[in-house]
Amino acid sequence: MxxxxxxxxxxxxxxxxxxxxxxxxxxxxxxxxxxxxxxxxxxxxxxxxxxxxxxxxxxxxxxxxxxxxxxxxxxxxxxxxxxxxxxxxxxxxxxxxxxxxxxxxxxxxxxxxxxxxxxxxxxxxxxxxxxxxxxxxxxxxxxxxxxxxxxxxxxxxxxxxxxxxxxLPRGTPIQMRAVHGFGVVEGGIAAGLAAIQARYPELDLGSYPFKKDGVWGVALVAKGTDLPAIEAAIREATDLIAAQGAQPIQGEPAA
Amino acid sequence: MxxxxxxxxxxxxxxxxxxxxxxxxxxxxxxxxxxxxxxxxxxxxxxxxxxxxxxxxxxxxxxxxxxxxxxxxxxxxxxxxxxxxxxxxxxxxxxxxxxxxxxxxxxxxxxxxxxxxxxxxxxxxxxxxxxxxxxxxxxxxxxxxxxxxxxxxxxxxxxxxxxxxxxLPRGTPIQMRAVHGFGVVEGGIAAGLAAIQARYPELDLGSYPFKKDGVWGVALVAKGTDLPAIEAAIREATDLIAAQGAQPIQGEPAA
Missing domain, CATH: 3.40.980.10 (MoaB/Mog-like domain)
Structure with missing residues (x-):
């Protein structure tokens, strides 16, 4: 944090x-x-x-x-x-x-x-x-x-x-960026994701399975107050998804 | 209760x-x-x-x-x-x-x-x-x-x-019945509703404003384990809505 x-x-x-x-x-x-x-x-x-x-x-x-x-x-x-x-x-x-x-x-x-x-x-x-x-x-x-x-x-x-x-009192706005991929499963990316989290200890890096149009995928979400760090972490998460042979899609899966 | x-x-x-x-x-x-x-x-x-x-x-x-x-x-x-x-x-x-x-x-x-x-x-x-x-x-x-x-x-x-x-352990199933009316406002029925609640102390009687198709209304909900009492309370709530000059409609307003 x-x-x-x-x-x-x-x-x-x-x-x-x-x-x-x-x-x-x-x-x-x-x-x-x-x-x-x-x-x-x-x-x-x-x-x-x-x-x-x-x-x-x-x-x-x-x-x-x-x-x-x-x-x-x-x-x-x-x-x-x-x-x-x-x-x-x-x-x-x-x-x-x-x-x-x-x-x-x-x-x-x-x-x-x-x-x-x-x-x-x-x-x-x-x-x-x-x-x-x-x-x-x-x-x-x-x-x-x-x-x-x-x-x-x-x-x-x-x-x-x-x-x-x-x-209301205010603080530094909390920002979020996401990338997702279909066909990605958490079990396949867990180690790589933990490594990214370790490189960005100031961010909260989350992993969220979803199902859309009958196909499972995973959304990776970086959250914090440091936007450049968030964007760098999402670039690494994008590479992680691509390395699984999936197509990384920026943002959250639309509901 | x-x-x-x-x-x-x-x-x-x-x-x-x-x-x-x-x-x-x-x-x-x-x-x-x-x-x-x-x-x-x-x-x-x-x-x-x-x-x-x-x-x-x-x-x-x-x-x-x-x-x-x-x-x-x-x-x-x-x-x-x-x-x-x-x-x-x-x-x-x-x-x-x-x-x-x-x-x-x-x-x-x-x-x-x-x-x-x-x-x-x-x-x-x-x-x-x-x-x-x-x-x-x-x-x-x-x-x-x-x-x-x-x-x-x-x-x-x-x-x-x-x-x-x-x-899982089980108890007596909790049941709910509702009646609602458009154009009814809580401020108009509060006293009558409190009187019904007083007659059915074993039930939870709730009042929930809603807006549907641009029109406000109130849903009255009776909850408990004694279905005959629930149904009797809802009959009284139905009369309360009718007394406001509104049309009582059984059940919850559809979402």
Missing amino acids: TQAQTANPTAAILIIGNEILSGRTQDANVQFIAQRLAALGIKLEEVRVVPDVPERIIRAVNELRASYKLLFTTGGIGPTHDDITSECIAAAFGVPWELNEETDREMKQVMGERYNAARQRMAMMPRGAAPIRNEASIAPGFSIANVYVMAGVPRIMQAMMKALEPV | TQAQTANPTAAILIIGNEILSGRTQDANVQFIAQRLAALGIKLEEVRVVPDVPERIIRAVNELRASYKLLFTTGGIGPTHDDITSECIAAAFGVPWELNEETDREMKQVMGERYNAARQRMAMMPRGAAPIRNEASIAPGFSIANVYVMAGVPRIMQAMMKALEPV
Whole structure:
């Protein structure tokens, strides 16, 4: 790992998600957040999914906010009985859960008579939290200390990430390059690939089997903050694929 | 939560996955495993994604195998330098990492001259592990105590799950029913939904906004082990949607 990468801020994602654990829903938030964080030079180091159970949420929030520089949560901030993230964050911080006056005023103004008791729950926040206003939803997310609390609905979460990006700490952007080949198998290139990794210890060199149009292949991916090193490693990986008698194709196999 | 659900075996999934944390790959394994476990009456209680770093893998394995009855891992059991799951599991259990003679013999027999040093790594297992033979790959997964170690490539993982199912402990299958309506918003039904949840404390009643063909709606989902109760709760949820002036549609909105 390069010094730049080591110095990059670290982050975790906590998904509050019965619907993920039951298999009802395919998570669509991790990849989006991961890609945005990589672009900002923030190193995503852990993802957890926990059920909508207060003590589980509180414990995970406290473990993850202590272990990483930034914690992003998704899910559980709507108006229904199963939306308990906000009060759990207050409990995790040991602060009162109370009406955020500013948000209350803004939501009332926009929603008028539709602003009922259920909707007012979405204006409740841990004391000291700051709303995350966004383009997709009248009800905001919020941040408190190093914890960023976002919606679970992908398009609302994405709008909240967009609103957050200007205020997040940044590091050296993490870049990736890839080369792939059909008919290549990991067992055939493992030794050569380990040798390349040894020559570029500052990079993460990964090997990923894929199947496309019924044919197996392997994608080799170099990741890090030093683009010239990444490109040099990919040139060597390209030669490794060619040496197997396969045609090296730059980039990832299209999905 | 019903007694049956409480008595159901618990499980966690640990994904060893730099490629998930970097945003390169969309996880495709959690939903599959979650759905299979629900059908077997196994309660998935946590998912974690950690990087390909030995101490992180070892710590997560030890925390999760102690906290849940079953632990399923995916990823990191191939032949390349970044495949370190198997030796990490040995370290987590404090047992030697050694050649599984049976697997070594079988792989040699099938692969013949292609059975090189890199491939032989896939026959290495923690002492005491039992191979998970499967239809998709010559190299097996393995189980040790309550930990089931599977591949990250979805079709190989799926074959390993299929091979495992007959030997996993079972509980009361967890069932789900849903009803949805377009034009319904959570803020309008929150109070009514909370009242239904209060009448069916043994069920998990969830509310999930969706957008389809440009129109927002809400899906109401009842989950538990008692199918008559689930169906009764969904009838009440159907009435709740109708009372909003929307057309209740049984089931989930098609993706």
